[in-house]
Amino acid sequence: xxxxxxxxxxxxxxxxxxxxxxxxxxxxxxxxxxxxxxxxxxxxxxxxxxxxxxxxxxxxxxxxxxxxxxxxxxxxxxxxxxxxxxxxxxxxxxxxxxxxxxxxxxxxxxxxxxxxxxxxxxxxxxxxxxxxxxxxxxxxxxxxxxxxxxxxxxxxxxxxxxxxxxxxxxxxxxxxxxxxxxxxxxxxxxxxxxxxxxxxxxxxxxxxxxxxxxxxxxxxxxxxxxxxxxxxxxxxxxxxxxxxxxxxxxxxxxxxxxxxxxxxxxxxxxxxxxxxxxxxxxxxxxxxxxxxxxxxxxxxxxxxxxxxxxxxxxxxxxxxxxxxxxxxxxxxxxxxxxxxxxxxxxxxxxxxxxxxxxxxxxxxxxxxxxxxxxxxxxxxxxxxxxxxxxxxxxxxxxxxxxxxxxxxxxxxxxxxxxxxxxxxxxxxxxxxxxxxxxxxxxxxxxxxxxxxxxxxxxxxxxxxxxxxxxxxxxxxxxxxxxxxxxx
Numbered sequence: 001x002x003x004x005x006x007x008x009x010x011x012x013x014x015x016x017x018x019x020x021x022x023x024x025x026x027x028x029x030x031x032x033x034x035x036x037x038x039x040x041x042x043x044x045x046x047x048x049x050x051x052x053x054x055x056x057x058x059x060x061x062x063x064x065x066x067x068x069x070x071x072x073x074x075x076x077x078x079x080x081x082x083x084x085x086x087x088x089x090x091x092x093x094x095x096x097x098x099x100x101x102x103x104x105x106x107x108x109x110x111x112x113x114x115x116x117x118x119x120x121x122x123x124x125x126x127x128x129x130x131x132x133x134x135x136x137x138x139x140x141x142x143x144x145x146x147x148x149x150x151x152x153x154x155x156x157x158x159x160x161x162x163x164x165x166x167x168x169x170x171x172x173x174x175x176x177x178x179x180x181x182x183x184x185x186x187x188x189x190x191x192x193x194x195x196x197x198x199x200x201x202x203x204x205x206x207x208x209x210x211x212x213x214x215x216x217x218x219x220x221x222x223x224x225x226x227x228x229x230x231x232x233x234x235x236x237x238x239x240x241x242x243x244x245x246x247x248x249x250x251x252x253x254x255x256x257x258x259x260x261x262x263x264x265x266x267x268x269x270x271x272x273x274x275x276x277x278x279x280x281x282x283x284x285x286x287x288x289x290x291x292x293x294x295x296x297x298x299x300x301x302x303x304x305x306x307x308x309x310x311x312x313x314x315x316x317x318x319x320x321x322x323x324x325x326x327x328x329x330x331x332x333x334x335x336x337x338x339x340x341x342x343x344x345x346x347x348x349x350x351x352x353x354x355x356x357x358x359x360x361x362x363x364x365x366x367x368x369x370x371x372x373x374x375x376x377x378x379x380x381x382x383x384x385x386x387x388x389x390x391x392x393x394x395x396x397x398x399x400x401x402x403x404x405x406x407x408x409x410x411x412x413x414x415x416x417x418x419x420x421x422x423x424x425x426x427x428x429x430x431x432x433x434x435x436x437x438x439x440x441x442x443x444x445x446x447x448x449x450x451x452x453x454x455x456x457x458x459x460x461x462x463x464x465x466x467x468x469x470x471x472x473x474x475x476x477x478x479x480x481x482x483x484x485x486x487x
Contacts, residue, residue, distance in 0.1 A: 004294035005049035014284045015061050018205075021282055022169055025201030028193065030186040031282070033174040034206040037097060043207050045478070046222045046302045047285070047295055048455075055207075059172060060104065067107040067168040069189075070094055071114055071180040078119035083177060087470070091125045093176035098132060109171070110135040110164045114181030117141065137162040139181065139188070146184075146260050153267050158191040178230070183261070190268050201273070202265060204280045209234050211248045211278050212286045218299025220249055221330050225306040227251075228326040229319065239276035248278040301457075303330055304341045308480035312463050315483040341480065343459045346370065348482070351461035357486060359383040361458040361477065363390070374423065376406075379460065380468045381429040388433075391449035392442075400443050401429070402436045426468045453477055462486045 208223035313319035347360035371383025454476030
């Protein structure tokens with residue numbers, strides 16, 4: 001795959017930028033950290049060469065000077081809010097992230113549970129945190145937040161909040177999802193630090209939108225597509241333009257709340273710190289793009305993928321026409337359409353020809369491999385086997401699945417399945433291949449090719465099950481689907 005991004009350079013100059021911001025204050029910086037710490041697949045898709053765990057690699061460079069505060073909204077705990085990408089609740093993801101940090105010997109100072117009003121489930125989370133030797137802090141809503149500055153910066157506002165004691169010069173404030181109260185936690189901590197004579201500062205790290213790339217650069221448009229359900233809109237930062245006469249890209253929520261945030265920061269610090277929301281950021285992505293044309297194409301492809309994901313979500317009843325229309329509008333701005341995803345046409349044509357479900361995948365040499373549904377295999381399973389054979393150089397007529405193993409599987413499926421067909425899904429095929437590989441060199445050779453499925457583009461003529469979709473995600477396959485159910 002062609003590379004658009006210099007990962008090594010990014011780690012170097014991004015670290016330097018954060019260090020520069022730390023020095024601007026009394027060697028104490030609260031850095032609001034947005035997006036995913038781990039597995040940032042969106043960034044790796046729109047910036048080929050950006051490693052999914054680049055952010056955590058960056059933080060590891062500050063290991064001796066870093067501690068982390070996690071935030072979570074008590075309402076999300078009560079509602080058992082689920083992360084769509086992982087299929088786990090926000091509090092479960094919080095525990096997962098903390099465990100990862102601890103394994104890397106990164107200090108976790110505590111967890112701020114925001115908007116606490118006695119919600120159920122909070123006590124259970126606190127007990128889980130205690131088992132990990134992590135302190136939790138309950139932050140109640142402040143009446144008048146964020147407009148009543150006088151009330152907020154008093155003993156009845158931030159003054160009554162718990163203070164999370166920190167000792168390092170860089171404190172990263174992050175969360176398992178949006179609306180977790182990261183900014184409010186940063187401001188509360190800064191207020192209490194300054195009350196104690198420490199001139200602690202604030203900065204914001206967001207990967208997207210990239211402030212010094214064009215408003216209609218496909219990488220920035222891809223970010224807008226990814227947040228279409230939230231209503232985020234990329235905009236030129238009017239405060240930055242007014243102050244510096246320089247165009248900078250930000251998004252609507254940060255721009256609309258900046259006047260209030262600026263007043264808050266000025267009240268805490270006793271001086272004017274930032275003149276625009278863009279000033280607050282430390283994003284150095286632009287300086288690490290080594291091939292803008294590749295980045296543009298990757299951004300366009302991501303917008304199309306988002307379009308297909310959204311129309312399928314609407315078909316399933318978990319998205320709306322409004323969100324689809326937003327992404328359609330973004331595609332119009334970029335002068336692209338769904339047919340610009342090259343793997344789509346082969347999948348649809350093959351499905352119409354064979355009159356059955358088809359999944360198609362495009363290899364790095366541009367060759368297209370397809371798989372069709374049968375009594376034995378789902379379309380995804382057939383695609384996987386055919387692709388592994390192609391990559392391993394095995395003849396098409398060679399069987400990889402042992403008849404003896406298959407017979408046992410089908411007997412079990414007939415007893416327990418509510419479906420009329422008992423074909424093997426992609427997860428079952430992987431398990432079966434693993435069993436068969438122990439005494440079959442061809443199967444072992446095919447399984448060695450699993451690593452080469454990463455970043456391959458695939459398309460299905462129907463909506464695959466969430467189980468099969470998750471398996472393909474784990475394999476690194478970038479799958480989109482036609483908005484049609486499997487009948």
